[in-house]
Amino acid sequence: MSEPDVRLHLISREERALSAEGRDQPILEVEDLTLDFAGVRALDGVSFSVEPGELFAVIGPNGAGKTSVFNCISGVYRPTRGRVRFDGRDVTGMRPYRIAALGVARTFQNVEVFPTMTVVENLLLGRYHHMRSGVLSGAAWWGRASAEEVRNRHRVEEIIDFLEIEHLRHHRVGALPIGLQKRVELGRALAMEPTLLLLDEPVAGMNQEETEDTVRFVIDVNEELGISIVLVEHDMGVVMEISNRVLVLDFGARIALGPPAEVARDPAVLAAYLGGALGHEPPVPGSVDAGARSVGS
Numbered sequence: 001m002s003e004p005d006v007r008l009h010l011i012s013r014e015e016r017a018l019s020a021e022g023r024d025q026p027i028l029e030v031e032d033l034t035l036d037f038a039g040v041r042a043l044d045g046v047s048f049s050v051e052p053g054e055l056f057a058v059i060g061p062n063g064a065g066k067t068s069v070f071n072c073i074s075g076v077y078r079p080t081r082g083r084v085r086f087d088g089r090d091v092t093g094m095r096p097y098r099i100a101a102l103g104v105a106r107t108f109q110n111v112e113v114f115p116t117m118t119v120v121e122n123l124l125l126g127r128y129h130h131m132r133s134g135v136l137s138g139a140a141w142w143g144r145a146s147a148e149e150v151r152n153r154h155r156v157e158e159i160i161d162f163l164e165i166e167h168l169r170h171h172r173v174g175a176l177p178i179g180l181q182k183r184v185e186l187g188r189a190l191a192m193e194p195t196l197l198l199l200d201e202p203v204a205g206m207n208q209e210e211t212e213d214t215v216r217f218v219i220d221v222n223e224e225l226g227i228s229i230v231l232v233e234h235d236m237g238v239v240m241e242i243s244n245r246v247l248v249l250d251f252g253a254r255i256a257l258g259p260p261a262e263v264a265r266d267p268a269v270l271a272a273y274l275g276g277a278l279g280h281e282p283p284v285p286g287s288v289d290a291g292a293r294s295v296g297s
């Protein structure tokens with residue numbers, strides 16, 4: 001790759017201008033979101049909106065409803081009540097693949113990669129909706145390379161460079177440590193060229209070094225690629241340092257929304273966390289409790 005800075009080429013200038021500056025409407029609007037499972041109200045009238053270019057965090061104790069918010073935004077669950085608007089368009093109840101094709105990509109709390117496939121192959125799968133022929137069709141792999149295939153492979157290589165995983169290109173993803181598997185999953189999400197990226201506990205299960213790397217990539221994705229991010233975290237440490245605003249959920253309801261410093265002093269937030277999994281320490285910036293993984297949610 002001969003470009004001086006491949007990062008700028010991941011998303012064209014026009015696309016970035018469209019995604020970040022040229023508009024004043026929120027990239028995401030969630031209104032009165034309510035989700036019932038049999039006997040359980042997972043979400044209870046949650047409203048918030050995310051501005052273009054924002055790094056927006058959603059925090060709360062285990063079971064607070066964070067992943068449920070993502071599942072409603074991305075179409076995995078249809079909310080019992082309420083609306084989700086992406087880029088001004090009502091996407092409530094739309095199929096996940098359609099919402100993804102509109103520009104919403106996500107990563108999962110329990111990393112979801114194709115373990116027997118290589119890094120390159122996993123990222124190419126993220127290009128799926130950019131391809132007219134099937135991503136794993138014989139033509140894509142062995143046949144005469146079409147302009148489309150060349151472009152897809154070029155994009156994937158740019159992302160691989162951006163995420164500094166060049167040396168792992170042809171490694172099977174299942175054999176990589178969890179931190180790198182999650183980076184590959186992030187790469188697959190980026191390969192979709194989203195304007196909104198949903199990250200569900202991106203540092204869960206990571207050691208300190210992996211956590212620091214991940215935080216750096218999340219910031220770069222937001223600042224250099226201009227992609228709006230909603231970041232779900234169980235812990236406030238990472239969130240305090242990098243997010244523009246924080247939504248706090250407890251028992252499916254919104255208990256606070258505002259800049260991190262404000263939210264961290266909010267009595268309702270402190271009460272929720274003191275009664276929750278974090279013990280008796282108030283949230284401290286930079287203290288990432290990487291061991292506190294949510295189980296089974």
Ligand SMILES: Nc1ncnc2c1ncn2[C@@H]1O[C@H](COP(=O)(O)OP(=O)(O)O)[C@@H](O)[C@H]1O
Pocket residue numbers: 037038040041042060061062063064065066067068069294297
């Ligand atoms: N598929 C499901 N069926 C039944 N209950 C669920 C399901 N998914 C989530 N829940 C419940 O909804 C609540 C919120 O869960 P979740 O959104 O996963 O919380 P968080 O991500 O904040 O830990 C929890 O009480 C959880 O048990």
Ligand SMILES: [Mg+2]
Pocket residue numbers: 066067068109294297
């Ligand atoms: Mg969760």
